[in-house]
Amino acid sequence: EDQVTQSPEALRLQEGESSSLNCSYTVSGLRGLFWYRQDPGKGPEFLFTLYSAGEEKEKERLKATLTKKESFLHITAPKPEDSATYLCAKGNTGFQKLVFGTGTRLLVSP
Amino acid sequence: ETGVTQTPRHLVMGMTNKKSLKCEQHLGHNAMYWYKQSAKKPLELMFVYSLEERVENNSVPSRFSPECPNSSHLFLHLHTLQPEDSALYLCASSQFAGGGALSSYNEQFFGPGTRLTVL
Numbered sequence: 001e002d003q004v005t006q007s008p009e010a011l012r013l014q015e016g017e018s019s020s021l022n023c024s025y026t027v028s029g030l031r032g033l034f035w036y037r038q039d040p041g042k043g044p045e046f047l048f049t050l051y052s053a054g055e056e057k058e059k060e061r062l063k064a065t066l067t068k069k070e071s072f073l074h075i076t077a078p079k080p081e082d083s084a085t086y087l088c089a090k091g092n093t094g095f096q097k098l099v100f101g102t103g104t105r106l107l108v109s110p
Numbered sequence: 111e112t113g114v115t116q117t118p119r120h121l122v123m124g125m126t127n128k129k130s131l132k133c134e135q136h137l138g139h140n141a142m143y144w145y146k147q148s149a150k151k152p153l154e155l156m157f158v159y160s161l162e163e164r165v166e167n168n169s170v171p172s173r174f175s176p177e178c179p180n181s182s183h184l185f186l187h188l189h190t191l192q193p194e195d196s197a198l199y200l201c202a203s204s205q206f207a208g209g210g211a212l213s214s215y216n217e218q219f220f221g222p223g224t225r226l227t228v229l
Contacts, residue, residue, distance in 0.1 A: 004152070031215045032215040032216075032217075034215075034217060034218075036220075041222075041223075041225070042222055042223070043114070043116075043200050043202075043220035043221050043222045043223050044153075044200070044220045045220070046217045046218070046219060046220075049215075049216075049217050087153070089153075091215035096141055096143075096158055096160070096165075096166075096204060096206055096215055096218075097155060097158070097166060098153075098155065098215070098218065099152075100152040100153040101152055102150065102151065102152050103152075
């Protein structure tokens with residue numbers, strides 16, 4: 001069964017302290033690897049899509065990378081407004097079927 | 111209105127009630143989805159519609175009944191729910207580009223969700 005595992009479950013950073021979030025996935029049938037940000041009480045907000053190993057995408061302080069088994073979300077010099085839950089999802093075999101991880105809760109303190 | 115909207119935002123219902131959740135997408139997409147989000151669990155895909163045809167039903171109990179009258183609107187009809195059905199119900203939409211079994215997926219855009227409490 002296809003799985004997506006995210007680590008750590010929770011991460012606490014000081015403002016300006018860079019770090020990375022990990023998303024590992026079962027390899028078969030990758031149709032895209034997606035990153036979302038979710039604030040409390042809101043729907044997930046799309047961040048990035050990665051399709052092939054070696055691909056990288058950046059947006060402000062965030063950079064997503066993809067290998068054959070994992071994806072990383074690097075956060076450079078985070079600010080308190082980056083505090084949220086970051087979700088990773090794999091596009092799976094079947095029609096437009098995304099399999100989500102349980103997320104990493106990020107808290108950035110001033 | 112822009113993006114994906116959902117109503118109501120909050121719903122409290124008894125186990126014998128019947129209610130409906132509504133979703134509308136303003137993005138011109140051709141696929142719509144219902145997801146369930148419970149605490150400490152990953153988002154669970156419930157239903158997928160493409161061009162108003164249901165193409166995925168992820169073993170969801172019959173007390174949940176979806177309806178997609180056109181490519182912009184999606185409903186989830188609820189009846190005789192259980193307390194364990196309390197969750198955040200999210201609607202999403204995307205543009206399906208076709209291309210068969212090896213095609214890549216486009217990103218899905220989510221609405222704000224309906225927080226459902228079943229008493």
